[in-house]
Amino acid sequence: MAFDPNNLMQDRITDIGPPKYDKFFPPVIKENFGKWKYHEILEPGVLVHVAESGAEIYSVRIGSARLISVDLIREMCDIADKYCDGYLRWTTRNNVEFLVSDKSKLQPLIDDLRSRGNWFPIGGTGNSITNIVHTQGWAHCHTPAIDASGVVKSVMDELFEYFGSHKLPAQVRIALACCLNMCGAVHCSDIAILGVHRKPPFIEHDRVQNVCEIPLVIAACPTAAIKPKKVGELKSIEINNNRCMFCGNCYTMCPALPLADGEGDGIAIWVGGKVSNVLSVPMFSKLAVPYIPNEPPRWPTAVNTVKKIVEAYAAGGRRYERVGDWINRIGWERFFEKTGLEFRHEHIDDYRLAMMTWRTTTQFKF
Amino acid sequence: MAQKHATPMLDELEKGPWPSFVTDVKRMAPKSKMCEDWLGLMEMSYRDKEGHWKHGGIVGVLGYGGGVIGRYCDRPDLFPNVAHFHTVRVNQPASKYYNTQILRQMCDLFERRGSGLTNMHGSTGDIVLLGTTTDELEPIFYELTHDLGMDLGGSGSNMRTPEGCLGMSRCEWSCVDTQDIIYDLTMEYQDALHRPMFPYKFKFKASGCPCDCVAAIARSDCSIIGTWRDNIRIDQEAVRAYVGGELVPHAGAGGREKGSFDIKAEVVDLCPTRCMEWDGKTLKIWDEDCTRCMHCIRVMPRALRPGLDTGATILVGAKAPILEGAQLSSVVIPFIKMEPPYGEFKEFVEKMWDYWMEHGKNRERLGEMIQRVSLREFLKACDLTPDPRMINTPRFNPYIFYDPAEVPGGWEHDGVAFRQRHQA
Numbered sequence: 032m033a034f035d036p037n038n039l040m041q042d043r044i045t046d047i048g049p050p051k052y053d054k055f056f057p058p059v060i061k062e063n064f065g066k067w068k069y070h071e072i073l074e075p076g077v078l079v080h081v082a083e084s085g086a087e088i089y090s091v092r093i094g095s096a097r098l099i100s101v102d103l104i105r106e107m108c109d110i111a112d113k114y115c116d117g118y119l120r121w122t123t124r125n126n127v128e129f130l131v132s133d134k135s136k137l138q139p140l141i142d143d144l145r146s147r148g149n150w151f152p153i154g155g156t157g158n159s160i161t162n163i164v165h166t167q168g169w170a171h172c173h174t175p176a177i178d179a180s181g182v183v184k185s186v187m188d189e190l191f192e193y194f195g196s197h198k199l200p201a202q203v204r205i206a207l208a209c210c211l212n213m214c215g216a217v218h219c220s221d222i223a224i225l226g227v228h229r230k231p232p233f234i235e236h237d238r239v240q241n242v243c244e245i246p247l248v249i250a251a252c253p254t255a256a257i258k259p260k261k262v263g264e265l266k267s268i269e270i271n272n273n274r275c276m277f278c279g280n281c282y283t284m285c286p287a288l289p290l291a292d293g294e295g296d297g298i299a300i301w302v303g304g305k306v307s308n309v310l311s312v313p314m315f316s317k318l319a320v321p322y323i324p325n326e327p328p329r330w331p332t333a334v335n336t337v338k339k340i341v342e343a344y345a346a347g348g349r350r351y352e353r354v355g356d357w358i359n360r361i362g363w364e365r366f367f368e369k370t371g372l373e374f375r376h377e378h379i380d381d382y383r384l385a386m387m388t389w390r391t392t393t394q395f396k397f
Numbered sequence: 398m399a400q401k402h403a404t405p406m407l408d409e410l411e412k413g414p415w416p417s418f419v420t421d422v423k424r425m426a427p428k429s430k431m432c433e434d435w436l437g438l439m440e441m442s443y444r445d446k447e448g449h450w451k452h453g454g455i456v457g458v459l460g461y462g463g464g465v466i467g468r469y470c471d472r473p474d475l476f477p478n479v480a481h482f483h484t485v486r487v488n489q490p491a492s493k494y495y496n497t498q499i500l501r502q503m504c505d506l507f508e509r510r511g512s513g514l515t516n517m518h519g520s521t522g523d524i525v526l527l528g529t530t531t532d533e534l535e536p537i538f539y540e541l542t543h544d545l546g547m548d549l550g551g552s553g554s555n556m557r558t559p560e561g562c563l564g565m566s567r568c569e570w571s572c573v574d575t576q577d578i579i580y581d582l583t584m585e586y587q588d589a590l591h592r593p594m595f596p597y598k599f600k601f602k603a604s605g606c607p608c609d610c611v612a613a614i615a616r617s618d619c620s621i622i623g624t625w626r627d628n629i630r631i632d633q634e635a636v637r638a639y640v641g642g643e644l645v646p647h648a649g650a651g652g653r654e655k656g657s658f659d660i661k662a663e664v665v666d667l668c669p670t671r672c673m674e675w676d677g678k679t680l681k682i683w684d685e686d687c688t689r690c691m692h693c694i695r696v697m698p699r700a701l702r703p704g705l706d707t708g709a710t711i712l713v714g715a716k717a718p719i720l721e722g723a724q725l726s727s728v729v730i731p732f733i734k735m736e737p738p739y740g741e742f743k744e745f746v747e748k749m750w751d752y753w754m755e756h757g758k759n760r761e762r763l764g765e766m767i768q769r770v771s772l773r774e775f776l777k778a779c780d781l782t783p784d785p786r787m788i789n790t791p792r793f794n795p796y797i798f799y800d801p802a803e804v805p806g807g808w809e810h811d812g813v814a815f816r817q818r819h820q821a
Contacts, residue, residue: 034535034536034539034540036535036536039459039535040459042543043459043460043539043542044542044543045460045461045542045548045591046548046587046588046591047542047546047547047548048488048548048580048583048584048587048590049488049489049490049491049547049548049580049583050490050499050546050547051490051580052490052491052492052494052566052576052577052579052580053566053576054490055490055494055495055496055499056494056566060494060566060567064565064566065565065571065574067565067567067568067569068569068699069569069648069698069699070568070569070648070698071645071648071649071698072648072649072650073649073653074649074653080567080568080569088567090567094415094416095416095517096416096417096418096421097516097517097518098418098421098422098514098515098516098527099418099421099514099515099516099517100421100422100424100425100432100513100514100515101425101503101504101505101507101508101513101514101515102421102424102425102504102513103421104500104503104504104515104517105500105501105504107500108497108500108501108504111497112497117496117497117498118494118495118496118497119495119497119500120492120493120494120495120563121493121495121517121518122493123493123522123560123562123610123611123612125517125518127517149413149414149415149416149417150416151416152414152415152416156650157647157648157649157650157651158650158651158652164520166520167516168448169439169442169443169447169448169449169450170435170439170527171450171468171482171484171527171528172448172450173448173450173451173452173453173468174448175448178442178443180418181407181410181443184410184413184415184417184418184419185410185413187413187415188412188413188414188415191413191414191415194415197649197650197651197652198652202650208717211718211719212717212719213717213718213719213723214520214717215520216520216612216615216616216717217717218615218717218718218723219612219614219615219723219725247759250758250759251720251760253720253721278718278719278720280719280720283719286451286452291447291448292447293445293446293447294446296446296447306609306612306613306614306615307607307608307609307691308607308608308609308614308689308690308691309607309608309690309691309692309695310667310669310690310692311669313609313614313615313725315723315725325446327406327443327444327446328406328407328409328410328443329409329410350651350663351663351667351692351696382722383721383722
């Protein structure tokens, strides 16, 4: 039956969940599920997986923006129909993988992808800089300090040679979050680009009592900087600005406390995090640069800073060493020296458990 | 064709070798009024260096408490076609395999009933339909459920859309069937996914091995990470082939060069527990010392494979910084067999949720609650036994909360007897 706006309950289907995972498997994946033996990267962006049975599947990985139109998806579909029997998948890092079961179609697919201008760069495997995972930014979010898609595009343009090659010591995972909320969870990335605010919220006293639950706003502040306050007849709040660390959590709870500001906001850069358990254990990313101004449309200072870090790592990192492993081996004093980044008071932690990060040994390098 | 709004700043993002989202959206603009105004609004954000979207209003589909994020722009006077620009989260098939038929159906639906812009995919894993109006929400939901066989994902204080790596479908290292685990949890807990019942969001992520390709350990309240507890499988013939330069090390991740491979420097000496030895002919691994970091397996994938007694390590509490600082997940179940129907695991999940729903404060993630009440209380609530694998080191402060049940006489003192022994 067709949709009837006046009778939503008619024929209503709910809680069916997603399509089952194997519904869209290529036959070779279905047949060899759980029976894969090994894989190899034939060239940057091109993988072969070989099953116990000897069956093979080829995957051609391309970079893509996270924000894409239905027309671009349709173009990907056209390509998949032509070479992949209609099968493709996305990776967790916004890359697309064309899944080729017929080896004779592999090279024609690669040639076709390369012939379509800049849309389908092949790479993102092995010791490369793969696609940047990121958040919405100015495209669609209400709390961002920076844009996301534009910064990512600018950084990937500059680091493009590393996407389609394997010349780094290990893989480098870059992530961007446009505010401290980090819906993109960038806190364990080799290089993290983070949007930060630097001005405490201003209080719209005439709106607070109408649009906010004052107790929830007070509870939302991690440093207890917010107190209730009566302003004339209006129930409102006051903020101890000296205790504000610009997390924006109060704004999430109360739209009458805006803190975004074109001049106050900008980018902080973090380095040395990882999630994999390979060789070393998972690590958080640590502060490398506390603040870079917002410079749309191409954020040149942020882009150059990221590039500087990548190049220092490419020059100094040993085979298999992630950015964080490299820094741990050479020490932070050497990291700032080799990257030419300035070490400032903001680098010394003064939040909870800060002491855990202070140097409690005479072992360091001159 | 002339653009409705000039976008001199955005146009700069059409340059360079990486695919341009600006060019992509501009191609859509002639047939989508929403895309036209979205470009104008973005340009204004670029000029102001500030975003122009308001807090989400409460919108959704009947009977669901999540899956739709209300979004309104703050200059509807200038950009009326994005006055409403809501997001619809659609639960992706686990690990994001598609055929072109379902993708085209999705594209057609979202071109008809929305902006035609998407995120493939959002950070949590959902397919994100970016930008539609309130009156299109029910029709979109109807078509999704009736014609596409798809459903909404999570938002707000729900279980969020679970996500896993591609697991056994195309990876030889996966120790658990991540896709089935994720599908099973998603189906079992549809109610928690669609109707907010928790203090805050709750995320499951499953990775098939310790490489953790979905970043479960950093991004999920409950991380399921595949592992094994027997011996690494060794094909000594293949080890010698790597050493002899017949096979490409690291599966080609560091280039296709053969022959320069130094097994001692690149594998044996880098092993974090030094549990391997190479005598020129045979690779010996002392598996009881192995911590399963995956390095040797990654470097010699045709020679080494994870063991056969496989299962998962369960860790809990990861989250991004807001509110109490970023946390990684901590081990609470060192090893569990993860086999359908996952009864033992679900028993744990439900104990964990019951405790969190009772003790968690509003907007307190699981990891923050555990920090507040202590890991010990959490373990007790979930009937888990303390294990050295749960810690990096025992405590180094002496401030122990002893259990009165373990002290003879509990916390009671015999004050009279004490004073008979000691004058005040």
